[in-house]
Amino acid sequence: MPNLALNKKITLALIYLTIVLILGCKKNDRQSDEQPKAIPVISNFEYNNGKYFHSGSLIADTVGKPNTFIFVNGHNFSQNFKDSKVLFNDVVAQALAGDSTYIMIAVPDQANWGPNTITIVTNDQKVVYSKKLVVVPPDPTIISLMTEGGMRNAKIGIHGSDFSPTLTKTTVTINGIPAALDSVSLTDIYLTIPPNASTGKLVVTTHGKTLTYKNDFTIIPQTFAVIGKIPSMENLVVDASDNIFGTQYNKLTKIAPNGTYSAIASIGTDPVSVYNRSNTWFTGCVMDAGGNFYLSSPFDAEGRYIISQYSNKIYKVTPEGTVSVFAGDTKGFADGQGINALFQRPMGLEIDITTGTLYVNDAGTALRKITPSGLVSTLTGVKIGPDQSYYIADEMASNPITGDVYYINSRSGVITKITPSGVITSFDMPVLPGASSKALNPNSYIMSVITAADASGAIYISVGYGVYSTIYKIKDGVISNSYLNPSRQYITGMTIDKNGYMILSTQITGGSVYYLDSDAVYKVKL
Template sequence: MRHALILATGLSLVLAACTGDRALPPGALAPAQLLSGRVVFPARTAQTTLDAVANKASVSLIDASTQQTLATTVTDASGQFNLSFSALSPKAGSTYYLDAYKGLEGHRAGAATVRLRTLLFWNGGWQSLTNATLNAGVTLSAATTAIATAVSLKQAAGTALDLAKLINTVNGSAFAEAGTGLSNANDFTPVLSHVTNALTLDQDPLASIAYDATTGTYTLASRLPWVSSVSPAIGTPGGSLTLKGENFESLSGRYAFYFGTTAASTWSVSADRRTLTVPIPATAYSAPLTMRQPNGASQILAGFYRLRGTVGTLAGAGIAGSRDGTGLEATFNQPVRLMPDADGNLLVSEYVGNRIRRVTPDGRVTTFVGGGAQGIANGTGTEALFFRPGAMVTMPGGDYLLSDMWNHMLRRITPSGIVTLYAGVASDSIGLPGNTDGDLATASFNLPVGMRYRGTDLYVADTTNHKIRKIDASGNVTTFAGTGVAGDAAGVGGQLYGPRDLVFDTSGNMFVCQFPRHTIRKIAPDGAISTFAGAFNVAANVDDTGAAARFSKPQSLTIDAANNLYVVDFGNHKIRKVTPAGVVTTLAGSGVQGYADGPLLDARFNQPTGAYLAPDNTLYVTDEYNHRIRVVTF
């Protein structure tokens, strides 16, 4: 059974009528915080009912400048909805989209979705294409959709329009063109006809109408393009990208391709319309890859497309928070360490957020475990509490271990999110620091951070005890290296100073970063300790070999198959590479504290802390004080 929209009857929204300075009753929402009304999607044929179509239609408020969805809701069986957004502070003179979405064929998976749209304007209250009176009511219809579509198309073609002139220009199916920059003959009437035809064909009018700026004409695509593959998997700035699919069009201005915010200047389509080639801009860097219709509708080709020789941002808005979302919409609160789960996602620990977040390869962020408050509670998902969570490692059986740093414990987390105590001592719901070997129930730690397995043995960087602890498969905790006295003494029985992380090379040598003393130490299989790179208690930023190189508060380590170390140089805002011969170079980061994506050595970090090296040698970095997850592709 197929449904479509009756065009003569639109979608009506009645906004809460109140003035901007009137005192509101307790608990009431301000005018900027509420849109309420009713969606009416009548059926095209007598075979369907109004309730079947109007029920569960989606209504979304979208910032036109950022394309960010600010709030969304669904209608009830009668088409009623309440759309609230208490945190929104609309910008005076700004334009917003109000979209109504409806999946055809009962929202069946894979079925088409159509939209109606109007433009909203905030001028101390909401105005729209259909009403100049503040907060007096908004209507979505085929006519408002036609104007919104024409505006997007012409703006994309470079036509300057004063959108404020469009307020209160649509009345039913009539458009008052005077002073708007649009005309009935050339814009409104032809686009309205295409909107009508698109809906009749069960096509989304916002994604299926094109504009040719050369001829000033609009066309309706009979079939929409779709993309089956994108290659290569990792691109190169200055190279090219190949899309395979169907129904590509060579019409000038039909598409625009963006690597993040960097636009490709041109593209070409094969004669059979099944291959589209896009030159990659030399200035592009790893970011979402999108194909945009000239009316602004976007198709995400890759949630995050990697480009070699660049640093990009996978997720994080750059402000502290705990908002789940995709890419730059999500927020973190000082992410410090990360590792992969069994499904290829990243698990990210938040030092201040006291949560473990899950990040998919395309940047979708959700909360895995942790309620956000400081604590020691076991439980499932957000019932569990941590106190400054740190590094994570996958256990041989598939569960995860987390260093719960300020609780001085190791916590065990199942893939389903059940959190329990693994090792450490607590009293009255407080984790207790200590320096005792023993079994899992009696052994104590003092700020455990980095962890690695070698075989079935777990090694833990016990930072404030200045030791590396070993936990065997039977749960016996012993001291592997370090005397417990901070220092720099070498040899068997030598000293460590604030070990923060550790890795093993293929020969069984352990490498340890000493955060407070700016060195990388090497511990041979027999326990002999030496300094591999850097100088004890000398902080600087020098690429060189061995003891001549300099670091500043190295936070964590990872290692590749060729035994090259990658050092997260917290104080220098860099990622450093150390070869097996001890040659230290800068892999990424300019050394200037800040935030910038781009070429490897131009990128900026703000005290990065953790890194995970994927099998394809992509390096994922927790950029702690930028509250972001960065991707280094080399």
């Protein structure tokens, strides 16, 4: 028995030893098959030319300011740049592109100014550059403000250079009151005016440096409220119950006081996308004393919108939503009753609320008048500008109390006023602050004009340069910036009701700032 037990132990030991030898041999085989990883090598540092391309300009010892784009050149880097890290001392730089031969980075915003040790971690290995590279302190500047005044809680923007894109490294105060920052970048700061702000200096602190804007920032006493986030609203009107109406391409839309909105009527096809728009586009909307709506649908000679059988007409929509053609038929030019009249392109539309008379800007070639019965005629004797080559009445507005109608020729800078009794007068518009002439719109592709008038006879003109819109006020021959735009957006609709409220609709037009806000409708107390 003792011999059997001993033999069993010896047999088990031999089996264990055999297994260990086999596994050891396999491990050695795998190790012999594996190739040692190549050591990463840093050859040089190179400036970026601003378009993600190599500039060919090598860096000696200074990499530039924080957020400067540079290339780290070498070999044996990870093929996927996301697997590599470049450190300035212990601060990680953002890798933007690369392969096994280069890594494109931005000098970290948090990098220490002065000499930095550069380390690359790639392919599970770490390599330190042979010499330290110097990060230069930035020199931030304020170039301009989106507006030099505004209402409390309104949105504004600051344009400049070398701002820190790190929120914790940038602050803004207005007359000493800190503002909440919505976003920051190297060139722009977007913020909300503090609710307790007062007129005074606007001060930016960024990268440890303090910048004071040259002019005082003006805080105006007016207040505003957001009615709702409603897309692509234009051509606003308001009824006695504070319902707001406007157009959305081919729709007439109602916005209730609580912000909910619904379509009252539509004509033609609905838009599918910004690249596939409706075959109907309303450029004018007014409402008479009986609650009927009148909509202008133009013919666009430049082909910007689809031309259809719905163009060149003035439509009437009853309060119940029944749609009919009030005037116009095919493209042409003829006075007459209802559908016997022809329009070339009825762009603008306004109403004398006291008489129900409509006025139409017909393709910038004539001012057309439509009586409540639908009789169309052409106004004569209207002095529009130095010569008749100017487009006539690019925008229109009406006094909500007196019914006076104003035609604003944005190219000639002439305003024409028509009273309910038919008296026509014209006067030159004052020159906008900072402008060289009274013309508002020398290039219709980069600027648009929206107008409104209040009970005192003041005219408000929203001038947009494709992005932010500035609202100017003209009163007694004097023009001034009203600072009434509460958004950082482009104004697409503006009207003033009998109670002294200005209703505004705004729209996103492109650029990162405008995607911070959505399209909205605002109510401003004048």
